[in-house]
Amino acid sequence: MMNCKEASQLMSQELDRKLSWREAITLKLHVSLCDGCANARKQVNFIHQACKHAFELNEEKK
Amino acid sequence: MTIDTSVLNALRPDMTRFAYLLLRDQHAVEDVIQETMLTAIEKQDGFKNKSSLKTWLFSILRNKTIDALRRGKREVNISTLSNDEDDSFEEVLFNHHGAWNLETKPNAWSNPDASFEQKQFWSVFDACLNHLPAQTSRIFMMREFLEFEVEDICKELSLTTSNCWVILHRARTKLRLCLDTKWFSGQGFQASRS
Numbered sequence: 001m002m003n004c005k006e007a008s009q010l011m012s013q014e015l016d017r018k019l020s021w022r023e024a025i026t027l028k029l030h031v032s033l034c035d036g037c038a039n040a041r042k043q044v045n046f047i048h049q050a051c052k053h054a055f056e057l058n059e060e061k062k
Numbered sequence: 063m064t065i066d067t068s069v070l071n072a073l074r075p076d077m078t079r080f081a082y083l084l085l086r087d088q089h090a091v092e093d094v095i096q097e098t099m100l101t102a103i104e105k106q107d108g109f110k111n112k113s114s115l116k117t118w119l120f121s122i123l124r125n126k127t128i129d130a131l132r133r134g135k136r137e138v139n140i141s142t143l144s145n146d147e148d149d150s151f152e153e154v155l156f157n158h159h160g161a162w163n164l165e166t167k168p169n170a171w172s173n174p175d176a177s178f179e180q181k182q183f184w185s186v187f188d189a190c191l192n193h194l195p196a197q198t199s200r201i202f203m204m205r206e207f208l209e210f211e212v213e214d215i216c217k218e219l220s221l222t223t224s225n226c227w228v229i230l231h232r233a234r235t236k237l238r239l240c241l242d243t244k245w246f247s248g249q250g251f252q253a254s255r256s
Binding site: 003004005006008009012013015016017035036037039040042043044046047048049050051053054055 | 076079080116120152155156159160161162167168169170171174175177178184187205206207212226227230231234235237238241242
């Protein structure tokens with residue numbers, strides 16, 4: 001059974017590489033049962049999105 | 063078409079922010095901005111309005127910043143990394159079963175995307191990025207802002223892939239905690255909403 005520590009490592013790695021099928025399913029299962037990890041994953045993805053927006057937004061404002 | 067230098071100057075603050083996050087050295091930043099401006103003026107015929115001026119300028123800036131990073135030959139030294147970083151952060155976050163500790167279990171952030179529209183958020187975001195240890199920040203920025211593949215970062219800095227993954231994970235965790243404290247559960251978010 002995957003624990004939160006391992007899950008949090010994989011949710012970072014999924015932004016950097018394609019997870020194996022097994023890793024992806026195990027992560028999905030864990031996150032569906034654990035709200036701490038579900039929140040952590042949303043936060044990490046939010047940061048990823050924020051980096052994409054960081055230098056675009058100001059342009060829209062101009 | 064001719065580019066108005068005042069338009070270039072208007073983009074300077076954003077360019078400076080970008081370069082500083084990567085180089086963290088005011089002199090290096092100024093050099094890079096100057097080179098970017100010169101290249102932009104020199105190559106303005108290449109700018110055909112297909113992309114926005116800012117996108118075009120940032121693509122030049124990106125290349126100049128990569129050159130500056132390479133010129134600096136600031137190789138990441140693994141021993142520096144482990145000194146400048148504490149590996150204990152996971153022990154604080156998780157108990158010995160690898161489950162979240164009660165105090166560190168992540169909470170839901172309410173309507174986070176709305177933050178993108180708030181100027182205040184971006185200064186908190188920059189502060190959190192600048193608060194990361196230099197080497198960690200550099201690797202994170204190469205990945206997220208310069209959009210290097212992890213393999214290329216490793217090659218460039220002579221790190222192993224798993225080293226890179228660990229550092230990126232650490233960077234994201236620290237940013238997560240920083241934004242949580244300084245924005246989502248702190249005063250910043252409340253104040254800027256009202």
